[in-house]
């Protein structure tokens with residue numbers, strides 16, 4: 088952290104992820120990511136209404152998916168600032184157990200506890216949660232933040248996010264592109280230089296940026312993204328395979344059972360992560376359903392080859408996005424000095440193998456892939472707090 092003072096900045100960096108949200112701050116030239124009272128630094132982006140006036144957030148909300156599904160919202164960033172009639176929004180909403188309507192601004196309203204909530208109101212609970220965590224840890228009322236956003240966020244989506252931030256009690260908010268934040272975080276990792284690619288495969292979005300880091304300031308040469316491509320979609324492909332097997336065995340379609348379907352998707356996420364450490368994993372939901380013959384469980388064992396085949400089309404889509412950015416910048420991929428892997432989905436061996444084969448240049452993940460965006464946002468926040476010119480392309484809405 089060259090140039091940072093030894094003070095703590097009250098401007099925090101936030102990664103409002105589709106699946107996980109995190110908050111960090113620069114303290115005494117060191118970046119600290121805060122854990123909430125449950126001990127989680129990566130806080131599941133899930134909100135559950137206990138009543139109209141009381142919500143729980145994170146793992147406490149995830150636990151309620153089974154007991155209070157119609158009051159629990161998973162991955163709300165997918166809906167933030169999007170039109171209710173968008174095809175992807177409609178297919179997402181069709182899988183949710185709560186009712187949704189088109190609001191006066193053309194965006195979705197979710198009916199929970201006899202109240203219709205706008206998506207910024209829902210996302211505000213996540214931002215409010217991390218604002219509370221940071222305020223408690225820093226013993227000050229935190230009201231300023233740099234929030235990382237996907238490169239595909241347009242003005243409508245940024246305005247919706249700004250509304251959420253205001254509802255959460257923030258007064259000043261700047262934005263930074265997620266891959267750019269990851270580049271900032273990796274800046275002090277040995278070997279950083281030249282023109283790099285930032286491959287950011289998260290839970291709900293995929294972003295790729297080409298950044299020239301050879302000078303004292305970074306220059307973003309090109310960005311491209313897919314707002315509906317993430318680890319959630321890989322979970323869904325696995326869940327479809329599990330549901331098909333269950334149908335063959337029991338003639339029940341789990342996709343039509345809201346609670347059970349969400350449990351299957353969570354089980355697929357667990358199995359996917361387990362494949363990082365072992366060759367085989369089992370998608371398991373014990374006693375998933377009562378049938379005429381009693382309780383039945385879901386169990387499907389997958390290995391890395393089966394997984395790689397299931398995820399191939401989605402991984403190829405991410406590489407097509409990379410090629411778009413390369414074409415835009417008129418850069419041959421062999422000229423890149425390295426690809427920096429970030430986003431939780433970049434942990435997957437199938438992803439790493441495909442990226443390495445596609446680019447033929449070294450892959451680097453100096454900073455933990457799922458933390459780089461948050462840490463980079465907090466470094467940018469330290470710059471903002473010192474009223475320096477932002478080092479990068481940060482977007483600010485008035």
Ligand SMILES: Nc1ncnc2c1ncn2[C@@H]1O[C@H](COP(=O)(O)OP(=O)(O)OP(=O)(O)O)[C@@H](O)[C@H]1O
Pocket residue numbers: 102103104105106107108164265288289290291292293317318319356359360361363429430431432433434435456457
């Ligand atoms: N070790 C792992 N192996 C495989 N997948 C993982 C691992 N760790 C996290 N993931 C997956 O990464 C995704 C979450 O990544 P990340 O936290 O970067 O996304 P996000 O910031 O929530 O989403 P986005 O950036 O798309 O809005 C989830 O789909 C999760 O299942």
Ligand SMILES: [Mg+2]
Pocket residue numbers: 102103104105265289290430460
């Ligand atoms: Mg992310």
